Amino acid sequence: MSKNNVSLSGKSILGLEYFNADEIQLVLETAKEMKNIINRDIKKVPTLRGKSIVNLFYEPSTRTRSSFELAGKYLGADVINITAGTSSIVKGESLRDTLLTVEAMGVDAIVMRHKSEGAAEYAHQVVKPAIINAGDGAHAHPSQGLLNLFTIAQHKKTLKGLKVAILGDILHSRVARSDIWGMRKMGMEVHLAGPKTLLPRFLTTEKGLFVHDRIEEAIEAADVINVLRIQLERQKSGLFPSPREYARIFGLNRERLAGAKDDVLVLHPGPMNKGLEISPDVAYSDHSAIQEQVQNGVAVRMALLTLVLMGGKNLEINA
Amino acid sequence: MSKNNVSLSGKSILGLEYFNADEIQLVLETAKEMKNIINRDIKKVPTLRGKSIVNLFYEPSTRTRSSFELAGKYLGADVINITAGTSSIVKGESLRDTLLTVEAMGVDAIVMRHKSEGAAEYAHQVVKPAIINAGDGAHAHPSQGLLNLFTIAQHKKTLKGLKVAILGDILHSRVARSDIWGMRKMGMEVHLAGPKTLLPRFLTTEKGLFVHDRIEEAIEAADVINVLRIQLERQKSGLFPSPREYARIFGLNRERLAGAKDDVLVLHPGPMNKGLEISPDVAYSDHSAIQEQVQNGVAVRMALLTLVLMGGKNLEINA
Amino acid sequence: MSKNNVSLSGKSILGLEYFNADEIQLVLETAKEMKNIINRDIKKVPTLRGKSIVNLFYEPSTRTRSSFELAGKYLGADVINITAGTSSIVKGESLRDTLLTVEAMGVDAIVMRHKSEGAAEYAHQVVKPAIINAGDGAHAHPSQGLLNLFTIAQHKKTLKGLKVAILGDILHSRVARSDIWGMRKMGMEVHLAGPKTLLPRFLTTEKGLFVHDRIEEAIEAADVINVLRIQLERQKSGLFPSPREYARIFGLNRERLAGAKDDVLVLHPGPMNKGLEISPDVAYSDHSAIQEQVQNGVAVRMALLTLVLMGGKNLEINA
Numbered sequence: 037m038s039k040n041n042v043s044l045s046g047k048s049i050l051g052l053e054y055f056n057a058d059e060i061q062l063v064l065e066t067a068k069e070m071k072n073i074i075n076r077d078i079k080k081v082p083t084l085r086g087k088s089i090v091n092l093f094y095e096p097s098t099r100t101r102s103s104f105e106l107a108g109k110y111l112g113a114d115v116i117n118i119t120a121g122t123s124s125i126v127k128g129e130s131l132r133d134t135l136l137t138v139e140a141m142g143v144d145a146i147v148m149r150h151k152s153e154g155a156a157e158y159a160h161q162v163v164k165p166a167i168i169n170a171g172d173g174a175h176a177h178p179s180q181g182l183l184n185l186f187t188i189a190q191h192k193k194t195l196k197g198l199k200v201a202i203l204g205d206i207l208h209s210r211v212a213r214s215d216i217w218g219m220r221k222m223g224m225e226v227h228l229a230g231p232k233t234l235l236p237r238f239l240t241t242e243k244g245l246f247v248h249d250r251i252e253e254a255i256e257a258a259d260v261i262n263v264l265r266i267q268l269e270r271q272k273s274g275l276f277p278s279p280r281e282y283a284r285i286f287g288l289n290r291e292r293l294a295g296a297k298d299d300v301l302v303l304h305p306g307p308m309n310k311g312l313e314i315s316p317d318v319a320y321s322d323h324s325a326i327q328e329q330v331q332n333g334v335a336v337r338m339a340l341l342t343l344v345l346m347g348g349k350n351l352e353i354n355a
Numbered sequence: 356m357s358k359n360n361v362s363l364s365g366k367s368i369l370g371l372e373y374f375n376a377d378e379i380q381l382v383l384e385t386a387k388e389m390k391n392i393i394n395r396d397i398k399k400v401p402t403l404r405g406k407s408i409v410n411l412f413y414e415p416s417t418r419t420r421s422s423f424e425l426a427g428k429y430l431g432a433d434v435i436n437i438t439a440g441t442s443s444i445v446k447g448e449s450l451r452d453t454l455l456t457v458e459a460m461g462v463d464a465i466v467m468r469h470k471s472e473g474a475a476e477y478a479h480q481v482v483k484p485a486i487i488n489a490g491d492g493a494h495a496h497p498s499q500g501l502l503n504l505f506t507i508a509q510h511k512k513t514l515k516g517l518k519v520a521i522l523g524d525i526l527h528s529r530v531a532r533s534d535i536w537g538m539r540k541m542g543m544e545v546h547l548a549g550p551k552t553l554l555p556r557f558l559t560t561e562k563g564l565f566v567h568d569r570i571e572e573a574i575e576a577a578d579v580i581n582v583l584r585i586q587l588e589r590q591k592s593g594l595f596p597s598p599r600e601y602a603r604i605f606g607l608n609r610e611r612l613a614g615a616k617d618d619v620l621v622l623h624p625g626p627m628n629k630g631l632e633i634s635p636d637v638a639y640s641d642h643s644a645i646q647e648q649v650q651n652g653v654a655v656r657m658a659l660l661t662l663v664l665m666g667g668k669n670l671e672i673n674a
Numbered sequence: 675m676s677k678n679n680v681s682l683s684g685k686s687i688l689g690l691e692y693f694n695a696d697e698i699q700l701v702l703e704t705a706k707e708m709k710n711i712i713n714r715d716i717k718k719v720p721t722l723r724g725k726s727i728v729n730l731f732y733e734p735s736t737r738t739r740s741s742f743e744l745a746g747k748y749l750g751a752d753v754i755n756i757t758a759g760t761s762s763i764v765k766g767e768s769l770r771d772t773l774l775t776v777e778a779m780g781v782d783a784i785v786m787r788h789k790s791e792g793a794a795e796y797a798h799q800v801v802k803p804a805i806i807n808a809g810d811g812a813h814a815h816p817s818q819g820l821l822n823l824f825t826i827a828q829h830k831k832t833l834k835g836l837k838v839a840i841l842g843d844i845l846h847s848r849v850a851r852s853d854i855w856g857m858r859k860m861g862m863e864v865h866l867a868g869p870k871t872l873l874p875r876f877l878t879t880e881k882g883l884f885v886h887d888r889i890e891e892a893i894e895a896a897d898v899i900n901v902l903r904i905q906l907e908r909q910k911s912g913l914f915p916s917p918r919e920y921a922r923i924f925g926l927n928r929e930r931l932a933g934a935k936d937d938v939l940v941l942h943p944g945p946m947n948k949g950l951e952i953s954p955d956v957a958y959s960d961h962s963a964i965q966e967q968v969q970n971g972v973a974v975r976m977a978l979l980t981l982v983l984m985g986g987k988n989l990e991i992n993a
Binding site for chain 3: 085086087088090114116118125126127128129130133134136137138139140141142143
């Protein structure tokens with residue numbers, strides 16, 4: 037239940053480490069209202085009419101860009117896309133100057149994807165419009181972490197006390213990092229498993245966080261399994277077992293899933309490498325909420341944009 | 356004249372082989388209303404407000420993409436573009452998963468261009484939103500076929516009984532295929548001519564369909580001549596006479612046009628290779644409706660989007 | 675003060691050589707109103723609702739394209755982008771045919787960027803919609819010239835009699851050309867300085883226009899200094915001193931700026947090559963209006979679109 041003094045108004049969304057449980061709860065409750073709007077026959081609402089949002093993407097990401105673009109448009113905002121063909125958006129211009137330029141054009145929020153950790157935080161220091169971090173290197177992807185929490189909340193009675201297994205390349209995954217922060221804030225237990233070289237060692241002493249050598253161990257008590265995408269393009273040669281080996285030892289398939297709880301929920305941030313980290317029969321099974329995550333992503337982004345730009349004004353949020 | 360029980364509501368537009376004459380007639384009548392809107396001082400109507408359309412283009416096509424984008428926006432819809440840089444839109448993701456993702460984002464219609472025949476039909480089987488085929492390989496380009504019929508209908512009293520010559524590379528042309536289906540459904544006679552290697556032989560026994568060796572024969576009785584674009588990029592080496600030879604033997608020029616009816620109408624789907632399949636003096640002559648086709652394309656696409664998404668509700672259509 | 679008979683209604687904006695002082699004044703006054711809109715909490719106005727604008731960019735320019743896109747959207751217009759990946763927008767299609775196609779789609783204005791001098795003027799001759807020249811080779815970039823005038827007007831009491839120094843590669847700069855036309859029309863004195871090989875010699879006899887060998891001379895009496903971007907990509911090898919040499923001899927740095935008036939205003943069209951034509955301490959100093967120029971650019975483009983498409987109707991312009 038959201039408290040009256042909780043607000044994200046005027047804030048930037050940089051990472052879930054800066055959220056407290058009440059703020060996360062506020063996003064989840066607002067997203068519930070937003071999901072109703074998406075499923076209406078007529079989706080358009082005037083909530084953000086007269087507000088402008090720039091998608092500033094230094095790395096291409098069709099899924100995330102489209103999700104934010106639709107979220108903004110469903111709310112009546114103007115959305116424009118600035119996407120890098122290659123590495124820099126304006127040849128020879130520094131990130132700072134590009135941000136100052138975008139700010140000067142009068143925009144209200146900047147949704148930013150960048151290959152470097154800390155880029156969103158830097159942007160937040162440089163300009164006044166709200167920054168929504170849509171992925172900064174391996175650091176964070178907070179809207180993905182929130183949509184995972186929202187999806188879990190829609191299936192399970194409460195978040196507190198739930199056990200979540202996160203499988204795969206934890207080391208390079210901003211999704212895993214955002215999950216861990218968000219889930220720990222909500223009192224969930226997180227179990228990590230994957231190839232040893234792709235696991236962060238330093239985490240093993242954290243409270244509520246467990247690292248397993250074999251994914252079977254991580255899965256057995258899990259209420260939710262989040263299978264990460266193997267980012268083949270980010271692996272250095274030699275670091276990684278062959279795709280075939282990976283699928284055999286670490287892939288989530290029907291046999292492994294049989295060792296989990298009967299009502300286990302399976303998540304994947306997409307796009308899937310089917311047959312690698314997840315088998316098709318699991319991806320399209322009744323346990324899978326992978327499709328739902330996409331719709332919930334639009335709802336969560338609508339919630340974030342509304343809370344940041346309108347402070348929840350004119351929104352009726354019933355817990 | 357449209358009958359009350361004719362409707363395209365909730366249907367996908369995959370190819371004109373699935374249309375009957377009444378349905379085609381409904382599109383043409385609706386397009387007439389839409390053309391009036393385009394020519395108003397203030398074009399925006401609220402017909403599709405709250406509806407969202409995704410242009411999902413696996414092959415670049417500035418003309419068709421812009422035409423659908425403007426059609427959607429004139430009607431008040433939200434339109435977003437997802438365009439492939441290269442071959443796949445999301446690296447490593449299957450067409451099915453991309454379609455499921457776009458569906459999950461809550462969109463109402465997917466306008467799709469793909470290099471493979473049958474891609475639109477596959478999409479229609481996989482997801483619920485209406486699919487508008489904007490070209491699938493050499494199979495079909497139904498909105499192009501309909502805009503050709505609409506353009507002809509605007510110039511000639513009736514479609515039934517008209518003779519149309521289609522010139523060029525029939526074999527690789529989705530425009531030709533859509534033309535043939537649509538024109539035959541409307542009771543028109545179709546005469547094909549072009550290089551022998553670019554003509555489909557199997558068609559010669561079809562009713563109302565004639566194949567000619569020399570384009571002069573196809574032209575002489577024609578009420579309408581549709582000159583196809585030579586897709587130089589699709590020709591395998593050796594299949595094709597040199598461009599110079601092609602222009603000499605098969606190009607529509609002033610001399611050849613003199614052998615046609617006095618009021619013959621010349622169409623071309625654009626973009627033109629001027630001096631190759633059509634000479635500039637023909638392209639810009641009084642016989643040419645090539646410019647008009649572009650505007651009619653927007654009108655026909657507005658009609659399709661409205662009929663599919665609104666079922667003609669709130670539309671006054673007077674035959 | 676604008677006179678009642680001054681109007682840009684239905685005109686194309688090709689270059690400031692075609693403007694008179696009253697027309698420039700009308701744009702500046704309208705831009706003042708528009709700047710108020712940008713700074714409102716709710717920016718959207720319905721002025722251009724039902725109007726459609728195409729950004730037709732044959733050269734990429736994220737800044738200018740975004741500025742026009744936001745300007746159109748703040749005014750309620752529909753804006754679509756047609757941007758060249760490489761050299762041609764539609765493979766094999768002539769500029770004329772692309773323009774005719776865009777016109778036929780029913781658009782009201784075409785904002786055009788092209789690498790060739792005279793392209794916008796050609797477009798104006800070929801099609802009916804208003805053409806807004808967003809840069810044609812080294813010829814002109816009128817909205818940039820106008821936003822510079824607007825920025826100066828916001829800081830100085832009057833334009834007439836002001837002295838402006840323009841520094842850098844005058845020869846290849848459409849900004850310099852547009853500045854010179856606009857500033858001379860407004861009765862300002864223009865002082866050019868830069869490497870000799872990058873200065874146009876023929877200008878030396880023009881009234882109110884002075885060419886200097888050393889930038890110190892150009893700066894000393896200046897009320898405004900406009901530092902041009904060095905377009906490294908346009909320099910032929912051998913023409914140019916090394917970047918290091920350039921910065922030493924021609925760069926605007928703190929020491930050089932000390933030789934100017936106390937209240938001198940520094941402009942730069944962006945993106946900046948910091949450390950080359952301008953030093954960071956000058957770029958971010960109190961003299962700099964570089965950020966402001968970006969916002970003023972949106973305001974001036976809103977003014978141009980409104981004046982061209984609406985003729986100032988329903989606008990209250992108070993001098």
